Amino acid sequence: MLGSSSVLVNNQESLHSEWFAGRIIDWQQQYGRCGLPWQGADAYRIWLSEIMLQQTRVATVIPYYLRFVDRFPAIPVLAAESEEMVLAYWSGLGYYSRARNLHSASRIIMQQHNGEFPHQFKDILALPGIGRSTAAAISAFAFHERCAILDGNVKRLLARYYAIDGYPGEQKIEAMLWEKAEALLPEKNVAIYTQGMMDLGATICTRSKPECCRCPVQAGCVAHRNGCVALLPTPRLRKKLPERKTTFLLLRNGSDILLEKHTGRVIWGGLWCPPQLDIQIPGDIESVRVYCRQFFNVEVINVLALPKFLHTFTHFKLHIFPLLIDVAVEDTLKAQETGMAWMGLDDAQCAAIPSPVRKLLQEIQKNCWES
DNA sequence: TAGCCGTGGCC
DNA sequence: TGGCCAAGGCT
Numbered sequence: 001m002l003g004s005s006s007v008l009v010n011n012q013e014s015l016h017s018e019w020f021a022g023r024i025i026d027w028q029q030q031y032g033r034c035g036l037p038w039q040g041a042d043a044y045r046i047w048l049s050e051i052m053l054q055q056t057r058v059a060t061v062i063p064y065y066l067r068f069v070d071r072f073p074a075i076p077v078l079a080a081e082s083e084e085m086v087l088a089y090w091s092g093l094g095y096y097s098r099a100r101n102l103h104s105a106s107r108i109i110m111q112q113h114n115g116e117f118p119h120q121f122k123d124i125l126a127l128p129g130i131g132r133s134t135a136a137a138i139s140a141f142a143f144h145e146r147c148a149i150l151d152g153n154v155k156r157l158l159a160r161y162y163a164i165d166g167y168p169g170e171q172k173i174e175a176m177l178w179e180k181a182e183a184l185l186p187e188k189n190v191a192i193y194t195q196g197m198m199d200l201g202a203t204i205c206t207r208s209k210p211e212c213c214r215c216p217v218q219a220g221c222v223a224h225r226n227g228c229v230a231l232l233p234t235p236r237l238r239k240k241l242p243e244r245k246t247t248f249l250l251l252r253n254g255s256d257i258l259l260e261k262h263t264g265r266v267i268w269g270g271l272w273c274p275p276q277l278d279i280q281i282p283g284d285i286e287s288v289r290v291y292c293r294q295f296f297n298v299e300v301i302n303v304l305a306l307p308k309f310l311h312t313f314t315h316f317k318l319h320i321f322p323l324l325i326d327v328a329v330e331d332t333l334k335a336q337e338t339g340m341a342w343m344g345l346d347d348a349q350c351a352a353i354p355s356p357v358r359k360l361l362q363e364i365q366k367n368c369w370e371s
Numbered sequence: 372t373a374g375c376c377g378t379g380g381c382c
Numbered sequence: 383t384g385g386c387c388a389a390g391g392c393t
Contacts, residue, residue, distance in 0.1 A: 053389035060379065061389090094377025097392075131391050151389045171372085198389060207387075208382075235386080265392090267376070312384090313377060355378060 013183065020217055021186035021193055027216035028196030033058075033203070037065060039195075043117035043142035044075050050134050051098050058202070064093050076115050079106040087270050087352035094355070096270055101129025119143050140194040148181040149194055150174070153201025159233035160205060163222035167236045241317050247277040248322040250306075250360065251296060253329040256342040257361065258296070259353070263339075267313065268354045275340070280321045288325055297334070298327040306363070311356045322360055 036058065038049035048068065052061045068089050072078040078086065083103050090099035105127040109117060118124055125135040136147035150158075155168040158180045166173040186193050204211050212224050223229045251258040251274070259272040275296070281287060283305035292300050306322040332342040343351065345365050349358060 050389065055376095055388055055390060056378080057380075057388055092378075094379090095390085097376060098390090101391085129391065133390070137389070149389080152387080153389065169373095202389080238386085241385095265376085269376085311377090313375095314387095315375060 016220070017184050017186070020184050020220065021189075023216040024196040024200065025186070025189050025192050028192050028199060031203075032192075032196055032199040037062060037069075043138065045069060046142045047117060047130075047138050048102070050137050051102055051129060052093065054098060054134065055095060056093065060093070064090070075106050075109055075117065078103065079110045079115075083270060084352060088350065091271070091352050092355050092358060096268065097265070098129055100270055101127075104128050105130070117142070121145060121147060137194065140190045144191050146185060146187070146190050148178070148185045149197070150178055150181050151198065151201075153198045153205075154181060156207065156233050157197060157201045157205045160210075160223040160229055161217065161221050163226055163228060163232065165232070165234055167234045169236055241312070241315065243317045243319065244278065245280045245319045245321065247279065247281045248273075248320055248357075248360065249275045249277065249292075250322055250324045250364065251275070251292070251298065252324060252326050252364070253298075253332065253342060255345055256332065257345060257348055257364075258335060258340055258342055259348060259351075260338075260340040271352045271354050271357075272341075272343075272348070273354065273357055274322075274360075280319070281323075283321075283323055288323065292325060292327060296327070298329050300325055300327055302326040306360070309356070320356060324364065 036049075038045045041049075049061070049065060052065055052068075071089055072081065072086070081103075083100060086103045087096060087099050090096060093099075108127060109115060113123070118127075121135055121139050124130055124138055125132065130138070133149045133151050136149045137151070139145035139147040140149065155174075155177055158164065158177050159168055159173075162180055164173060164176055164180075168174055168177060200215070200217075204215050210229055212218050212221070212229060215221065215224075218224055221229075223232050249258075258275065260275055261272050262268045262270065281291070283303060285300065285303045288303045289300040292298050302325070304324040304326075306324055308319060308321045311318045311320055329342070335342055345361055349361055349365075353361070
């Protein structure tokens with residue numbers, strides 16, 4: 001009894017998977033996104049696009065992607081370049097460990113795979129910066145391997161389709177979603193199916209205002225049947241973000257700015273930033289004069305407090321108090337002894353700098369505040 | 372394993 | 383305005 005009913009269930013599940021995948025594939029071919037610059041490209045470009053697209057929207061990625069492949073058109077070129085240069089082309093995109101891992105992985109590929117992007121799922125997964133879902137996406141798109149992905153789009157889609165309650169970041173919930181993703185995977189056309197799942201999530205089964213009436217799998221969607229689409233997926237409970245303060249010391253010598261390189265796995269790791277104090281300091285010239293003489297060995301000519309602003313990270317808010325400090329420096333090369341460098345404003349804006357620093361440098365250049 | 376790691380667009 | 387969160391991975 002048990003055996004035959006189990007076979008029946010398996011048959012039903014298999015038939016359902018076939019129906020589901022067929023609907024997704026048909027929909028993708030008719031309505032899916034096409035013409036994205038990495039679609040149909042080589043494994044290197046597909047890899048790059050998948051990394052850039054982690055936690056980042058397509059529209060944001062496209063200009064970065066185009067500039068990046070223009071400058072680093074193949075893996076050997078990327079591997080031969082410095083991390084600094086790679087970060088400069090990543091500057092503004094955020095999550096800079098992605099760029100450091102990408103660069104590191106390119107050198108591993110040169111050493112361990114003769115410069116050719118690996119074809120085996122386990123080899124792809126072993127590269128830094130590539131987890132289970134990204135490895136599956138590359139395998140499916142570049143090599144047409146039968147691997148299931150589970151990115152944000154697919155999580156949202158499946159959480160609704162099966163009305164799975166609970167935050168998808170939770171391990172138990174995520175395990176259930178992986179199970180569903182694997183079970184639905186078709187035998188053929190995995191690349192089209194995978195792109196279809198992503199595109200359906202991105203354009204129809206959106207976080208807010210999903211267009212269920214245009215969804216190809218609406219007939220099987222449990223959340224739609226139960227009228228709880230808007231409640232799923234369960235949002236994460238978020239604590240209030242802690243707030244921190246920092247003073248940016250924008251030391252200016254003529255048209256040069258003093259920057260220091262953040263090292264290690266810290267916020268903005270590998271990027272150039274103005275020296276910071278993790279408190280708000282008085283902007284009066286005497287306080288700043290004493291501080292700058294002591295720590296930077298420079299004579300302060302003038303101090304101007306620029307407007308404060310807020311920069312929000314994933315896990316804290318940063319109130320930035322910028323001080324534009326005009327100084328006199330005799331030997332600009334001496335800064336190198338302490339891991340700092342004087343850079344011209346134009347050069348600095350081409351360097352690896354985080355977004356708020358770029359914003360400030362542009363402001364300084366535009367307004368030409370006088371000494 | 373939960374916290375860490377950016378940025379910008381949306382409502 | 384501010385909270386939310388995107389084609390996640392690492393430790």
